[in-house]
Amino acid sequence: MKAYFGPYGGQFVPETVMYALTELDQAFRYYRRDRQFKKSLAAYLRDYVGRPTPLYLAEGLTGKLKGPRIYLKREDLTHTGAHKINNTLGQVLLAKAMGKERIIAETGAGQHGVATATAATLFGLSCAIYMGETDIKRQAMNVTRMKLLGAEVIPVGSGSRTLKDAINEALRDWVTNISNTYYVIGSVVGPHPYPTIVREFQYVVGKEARQQIQKAAGRLPDVLVACVGGGSNAMGLFAPFAKDAVRFIGVEAAGSGIESGKHSAPLCAGRVGILHGTKSYLLQTDEGQISEAHSVAPGLDYPGVGPEHSSLKDTLRAEYVSVTDEEALEAFQLLSRTDGIIPALESSHAVAFVCKRASEFKKEDIVVINLSGRGDKDLDIVAQYLKEASHE
Numbered sequence: 001m002k003a004y005f006g007p008y009g010g011q012f013v014p015e016t017v018m019y020a021l022t023e024l025d026q027a028f029r030y031y032r033r034d035r036q037f038k039k040s041l042a043a044y045l046r047d048y049v050g051r052p053t054p055l056y057l058a059e060g061l062t063g064k065l066k067g068p069r070i071y072l073k074r075e076d077l078t079h080t081g082a083h084k085i086n087n088t089l090g091q092v093l094l095a096k097a098m099g100k101e102r103i104i105a106e107t108g109a110g111q112h113g114v115a116t117a118t119a120a121t122l123f124g125l126s127c128a129i130y131m132g133e134t135d136i137k138r139q140a141m142n143v144t145r146m147k148l149l150g151a152e153v154i155p156v157g158s159g160s161r162t163l164k165d166a167i168n169e170a171l172r173d174w175v176t177n178i179s180n181t182y183y184v185i186g187s188v189v190g191p192h193p194y195p196t197i198v199r200e201f202q203y204v205v206g207k208e209a210r211q212q213i214q215k216a217a218g219r220l221p222d223v224l225v226a227c228v229g230g231g232s233n234a235m236g237l238f239a240p241f242a243k244d245a246v247r248f249i250g251v252e253a254a255g256s257g258i259e260s261g262k263h264s265a266p267l268c269a270g271r272v273g274i275l276h277g278t279k280s281y282l283l284q285t286d287e288g289q290i291s292e293a294h295s296v297a298p299g300l301d302y303p304g305v306g307p308e309h310s311s312l313k314d315t316l317r318a319e320y321v322s323v324t325d326e327e328a329l330e331a332f333q334l335l336s337r338t339d340g341i342i343p344a345l346e347s348s349h350a351v352a353f354v355c356k357r358a359s360e361f362k363k364e365d366i367v368v369i370n371l372s373g374r375g376d377k378d379l380d381i382v383a384q385y386l387k388e389a390s391h392e
Helices: 015-031 035-049 059-065 084-097 111-122 133-138 140-148 163-176 194-217 232-241 307-314 325-339 345-360 376-390
Strands: 055-057 069-074 102-107 126-132 152-156 181-184 223-227 247-255 271-275 278-282 318-324 366-371
Touching: 015 084, 015 163, 015 194, 035 084, 055 194, 059 069, 059 325, 059 345, 069 194, 084 102, 084 111, 084 181, 084 194, 084 232, 102 111, 102 163, 111 126, 111 140, 111 181, 126 133, 126 163, 133 140, 133 152, 140 152, 140 376, 152 163, 163 181, 194 232, 194 307, 194 366, 223 232, 223 345, 232 247, 232 307, 232 366, 247 307, 247 325, 247 345, 278 307, 307 318, 318 325, 318 345, 325 345, 325 376, 345 366, 345 376
Parallel strands: 069 366, 102 126, 102 181, 126 152, 223 247, 223 366, 247 318
Antiparallel strands: 055 069, 271 278
16 A cells, blocks of 8 residues: 555654554555455444445435535435444454454544444444544533443543644554554544555445446436545545546535635645644644634544545645535535435535535536535534524
């Protein structure tokens, strides 16, 4: 497996971590080809996660926008309610095969934390989840779910008290307990081989969608759309279409607006740097310090992005755009009312882009949106927004 995607990626980590990364790389190379490992993972994805997830023609949204035919890849229907479970099952199964006894992870929106706690419980391993204090308040329901599943939720009070800081603490834990601990990274970020490992475990999303759309429409889609924080749900959807003449559009969080400086859009408004062991586009100051990210969607509240996305941007294979908090919240409500589907705020960014740009598509165009998660976890955030909006 290659450690770089063009100039992006690599292993910018302390020497103490290199042994663990080498061990992980070797184990993944072996088990990704092991017949029994693949058979076991496929069975869990089918019988436990509920795969394949449907590809649904959103008739209500399509009719409302009077634009392209819009299909939703329903990752919100997986066990735990998001695409995250595809990756955590794969990595925790790998950890068990490697003889690790303890699982750690970071989480922002809480979906990766819940999925990791679920997989750890399933395979009988202890689990600790690092989560920023800000996100703990925003995602109280998911904190309760993690604790119910037996995980220790460790609050992180440093920095912005969000996802970036949770990753910092998880990395410190891993360095300290590297012999018996496996660190489950939740997105296509971090040092090699994590970006490749996560993409490969999320590949199932696009593989299914490719087969399903050909059966439903008789051809491949014109456009694939997915939200991008770290970028795992987008890479999972894009990767199986890499050699096809299909547009890739990744939607970042513009927060309060790019011009405001309060956003999470490193591909649209960032510069190249190094964060959490990998070289990629980042939000940073003129002095090279990491800037705080902002998004109403906790899972997009990250100042970096996966290195493969950075390569796709530079080579123009993918287009990256941004959507504001307000636009995402409007799309959250719209899809709920047109199709009876309450999307995660992260996924709402992808829906919002299609809503904004619907007039630019032809009616015969086919657009597939990765509905990466459901919105139960975000109801408190949305309720607060609606309450504040009603008082303005």
